Amino acid sequence: KAGVTQTPRYLIKTRGQQVTLSCSPISGHRSVSWYQQTPGQGLQFLFEYFSETQRNKGNFPGRFSGRQFSNSRSEMNVSTLELGDSALYLCASSSGLAGVSEQFFGPGTRLTVL
Amino acid sequence: AQRVTQPEKLLSVFKGAPVELKCNYSYSGSPELFWYVQYSRQRLQLLLRHISRESIKGFTADLNKGETSFHLKKPFAQEEDSAMYYCALSGPNTGNQFYFGTGTSLTVIP
Numbered sequence: 001k002a003g004v005t006q007t008p009r010y011l012i013k014t015r016g017q018q019v020t021l022s023c024s025p026i027s028g029h030r031s032v033s034w035y036q037q038t039p040g041q042g043l044q045f046l047f048e049y050f051s052e053t054q055r056n057k058g059n060f061p062g063r064f065s066g067r068q069f070s071n072s073r074s075e076m077n078v079s080t081l082e083l084g085d086s087a088l089y090l091c092a093s094s095s096g097l098a099g100v101s102e103q104f105f106g107p108g109t110r111l112t113v114l
Numbered sequence: 115a116q117r118v119t120q121p122e123k124l125l126s127v128f129k130g131a132p133v134e135l136k137c138n139y140s141y142s143g144s145p146e147l148f149w150y151v152q153y154s155r156q157r158l159q160l161l162l163r164h165i166s167r168e169s170i171k172g173f174t175a176d177l178n179k180g181e182t183s184f185h186l187k188k189p190f191a192q193e194e195d196s197a198m199y200y201c202a203l204s205g206p207n208t209g210n211q212f213y214f215g216t217g218t219s220l221t222v223i224p
Binding site: 003004033035040041042043044045048055056058090092099100101102103104105106107108 | 120146148150157158159160163200204205208209210211212213214215216217
């Protein structure tokens with residue numbers, strides 16, 4: 001099976017701009033979770049989508065949003081970028097079915113905000 | 115509230131020495147605990163989960179509900195064990211959302 005893929009791998013933006021990141025899960029997986037990874041904070045949960053519906057949400061401002069398509073691919077959008085948004089954004093897919101299922105991570109998108 | 119604490123940001127051990135990476139958690143009920151590892155230039159991947167009770171790459175972890183801990187151990191560290199290790203928690207009380215610790219960077223000195 002092909003692994004989780006994320007595009008683009010690197011992004012450089014300036015403050016105030018917006019950005020859209022994409023994640024393609026493992027075939028057959030219906031759940032996609034997004035995380036922000038920074039050296040000081042580790043992995044912080046942004047949100048999870050399952051079957052096109054947001055199922056869980058972390059404590060991030062409304063500037064962070066996401067969606068999931070019928071093929072389970074997911075996008076994450078960050079509007080009005082701030083310097084502090086510079087981070088590695090990871091997505092993880094899982095079957096999302098009953099119980100806790102293993103999360104499989106993508107390589108991440110490295111976002112730099114100047 | 116759910117929380118995962120990894121008290122050590124950095125840990126260095128000599129090759130062949132035992133290693134223990136600490137993880138403490140708070141959770142109401144029966145959690146599922148995981149250890150994920152991220153080697154240099156590789157993606158985050160599952161190392162082990164407590165319900166499987168497996169030993170992966172010589173690593174083991176025992177869930178201690180009394181001490182709310184899930185420490186990762188290996189009797190003899192190898193250079194290839196150098197990586198970033200994350201402890202994670204999930205369960206019904208979190209809506210099966212994962213909570214990660216801040217990670218421990220392990221360096222095995224040759």
